[in-house]
Structures are given as structure tokens and as C-alpha cells.
């Protein structure tokens with residue numbers, strides 16, 4: 001493609017992008033296509049001759065868009081948000097255009113030094129301890145894997161890296177709570193701990209890890225000749241948003257010399273609000289922390305901020321230096337390739353620089369604070385409605401609730417009723433929620449945090465929930481017991 005043609009197409013696409021941002025609310029939030037619908041409209045054979053960009057773009061609009069779920073729709077209340085914002089998109093365009101592979105300082109000094117500066121900015125605006133060093137990973141799962149690998153090597157004095165798991169005479173144990181994200185178990189499998197060596201520690205009635213239960217598990221493992229190696233604590237669990245008592249957990253880790261990693265993937269972004277920093281009490285005891293600006297800080301996926309207290313441990317765990325990766329500056333600069341599992345790295349810091357400069361800390365605080373405020377409203381409406389209940393306490397901008405009309409009493413029936421309600425809401429295309437189970441109860445999980453979500457979207461969602469639920473209840477319980 002000649003640059004003149006690129007320019008023309010580029011302008012047309014940017015026009016479309018701006019229109020999309022203005023009109024995203026006209027789309028169904030969750031794609032309404034069925035399995036195989038999109039596959040069937042995609043040509044079986046790749047074209048032998050090149051095609052004009054107009055045709056490709058037309059097909060994108062006609063064939064692809066219907067199969068997209070609109071994560072940037074302000075009535076997207078599912079999972080956690082995957083924020084985007086105009087400055088972030090603009091930066092991504094530049095990143096793509098530069099097309100740099102930023103694995104070493106030398107392969108793009110600006111990318112490396114920007115990453116150092118920007119992780120420093122994030123550390124300041126979230127109030128994280130100043131003795132941490134940041135790196136940007138592709139995802140929280142990768143950061144947690146890096147933490148588990150570092151913990152493994154530290155516990156075995158770097159023997160596992162050299163001799164493999166066969167060299168171990170004692171099994172290495174990982175601890176996390178029963179509410180923790182699946183990425184810990186996945187990381188433990190990949191890192192060779194094995195699923196059976198992951199202890200899911202009991203949580204209290206607030207869904208927080210019980211530090212006494214952690215201590216008992218550690219003591220028991222030691223008595224059986226095993227090696228407690230890593231604790232992964234959560235700041236904001238995925239299901240209900242619980243934050244583990246970091247201080248008490250940190251004490252146990254210190255006493256038994258266990259590596260402490262804090263998974264704050266979603267909730268970490270809320271630390272930009274000074275009034276929310278109570279949840280970080282004890283965070284200074286962590287060896288490693290991760291949170292995702294790509295969830296709730298207006299920055300496109302992928303962008304995960306990972307902080308470590310002793311980067312030399314992470315580097316010693318991951319570094320490998322074949323001749324072709326050597327550079328004359330290597331002893332004086334940071335080569336971030338040694339801080340993450342993949343060698344190749346995108347220039348991810350650029351979009352954060354655009355976002356933070358464009359909104360300012362104040363602008364970002366205003367948006368996150370508003371999301372939390374909206375969740376407070378929604379929690380109040382649910383609480384005050386005799387036919388609804390909150391199934392777990394609101395955490396920041398996350399709620400779990402269910403419909404609980406007086407005429408239905410069997411718990412299985414209530415579950416089915418809510419499943420039906422959730423499907424009807426999502427099939428309407430006007431909103432998108434995900435399901436959860438809280439201590440066995442089926443719940444509708446309401447996560448607020450798309451960049452442009454405002455009071456009217458939350459109000460409209462609540463009216464829709466009320467309307468659909470009251471229709472549903474009139475259908476009578478025979479329909480609910482359909483199976």
C-alpha cells in the first residue's frame with residue numbers, strides 16, 4: 001500500500017472510529033450471534049490476488065461487527081471492564097506505526113526509559129511503596145506467573161532453574177484464598193508446583209482470607225516436610241471484590257520466609273483515590289504486586305503494571321543471555337526482556353503516558369470515583385427493594401445481587417429464576433451482566449467501570465432489571481420449574 005492510499009484509508013478509518021465512539025450505544029452490548037454464524041460468512045479460501053481496502057473495510061462492518069461484543073458500551077457491566085479511551089487509542093496507532101520490538105534497551109531506548117518513568121508515575125499516583133520497581137507485563141496472569149517462578153527459585157536457591165523439579169526433595173507449596181482468581185492455580189501448574197500443591201485457604205464471612213487458617217496450613221506443611229514457598233493474596237477478588245488482610249498475611253509470610261505476591265488486577269486502579277487506600281494497608285510487606293491499567297485505568301488491553309521489591313531476584317530467575325542478545329550497554333541499562341516470560345515486548349508504556357497526560361491524575365480520579373458512586377447508588381436501590389437483595393457487600397464498583405420475590409422460597413428455584421432473568425437481560429442487547437455463585441447462590445454480578453458509564457446508564461439498567469423481573473415473576477413458577 002502506497003503512503004497516499006494509507007493516508008486516505010487512515011482518515012476514513014479514524015472517521016469511523018470517532019463515529020463508533022459516538023454511537024456505540026446503538027449496538028447490542030453483547031453480540032447476539034450464535035456459534036458458527038461468523039465463521040460461515042468468512043471465505044473458506046484466502047484471496048490469491050490482493051483486494052482493495054474499501055472491500056475489506058466493508059466486510060469488517062457487515063460481517064465482523066455483528067459478532068463483536070461492545071466492551072466500550074457504557075452499559076457493559078460484565079466481567080471487569082477492559083477500558084479504552086481516545087488518547088489510548090491514538091497512542092496505540094503510533095505504537096503500531098512504529099512497529100518496534102522493545103525487548104532490549106538498545107532496540108528502543110525510549111520504550112525502556114518511558115517504561116521506567118511511567119511505572120514510576122503509576123507508583124506515585126497509587127501511593128504504592130517507593131522501594132518497588134515496575135515493569136509492564138501483558139497481563140496479570142503473566143505477572144503472577146513471574147512471581148511464582150521467582151518464589152520457586154528463591155526457595156530452592158536457584159536449583160530448580162538449573163536441575164529442574166526432579167532436584168527437589170521437598171514439595172513447594174503455594175497458598176491463596178478459595179476466592180482467588182484462577183490465574184494463581186494456572187501459574188502454579190505452569191511453574192511446576194502442581195495443582196495439588198496449591199492450598200485454597202478458607203475465607204471469612206467478608207470473603208477475605210483467614211490469616212489464622214493460612215498460618216495453620218503453613219505449619220502443617222512444614223511439619224510434613226514440605227516447603228511453603230509463595231502466598232498470593234488478593235486485593236479485590238474477581239467474584240465479589242474482597243481484599244485479604246495484607247498486614248496479617250504479611251506477618252505470616254515474614255515469619256516463615258514466604259514470598260508474598262498481591263494480585264490487585266482490578267482493584268489496584270482504585271488506589272489512585274486517596275480515600276480508597278485503606279485496602280492497601282500492609283502492602284509494604286509484599287514482594288510483588290500486580291494491577292491492570294487495562295482493566296480500570298482507561299488504557300487499552302494489554303497493559304499490566306507489575307511491581308517487585310527485588311528486581312534482581314526476578315532477573316536472576318528469567319535472564320538468559322545468548323550471544324545474539326548481548327549489547328554493549330547491557331551492564332548499564334535495563335533490558336526488560338529479563339523481567340518477563342516472552343522475549344518480545346510491545347511499547348506499552350506509550351499509551352499510559354498519553355492517558356495520564358491527557359486526563360491528568362485529577363481527570364482519572366474523577367472517572368473512577370464516579371464509577372464507585374454509581375455502584376453505591378445501585379447498591380442502595382437493590383437494598384431498598386423488598387424483592388431484591390445484595391448477596392455480597394458492594395466492593396468499590398462491583399456488586400452481586402439477586403431477584404428474590406416473596407412467592408418463591410426454594411433456593412433451587414431462586415437460582416433458576418435469576419439465571420432466566422440474567423439471560424433475558426443479556427438477550428435484550430441493552431445491558432450485559434455476568435453470572436456468579438456466591439457461597440453456592442446464583443447471583444447477577446454487576447461491575448461498573450466502562451470509561452463513559454454515567455448515572456443514566458445505571459438507572460436505565462435498574463429499570464430494565466425491574467421490568468424484566470416483574471414480567472418474569474408473572475409467568476409463574478411453573479415456567480421456572482421447566483426441567
Ligand SMILES: *Cc1c(COP(=O)(O)O)cnc(C)c1O
Pocket residue numbers: 080138139140141142181183234236237238263264265266292304
Ligand atoms: C482479571 C483478573 C486477573 C487476570 O487478569 P489478566 O490480565 O487477564 O491476566 C487476575 N486476577 C484478578 C483478581 C482479576 O480480576
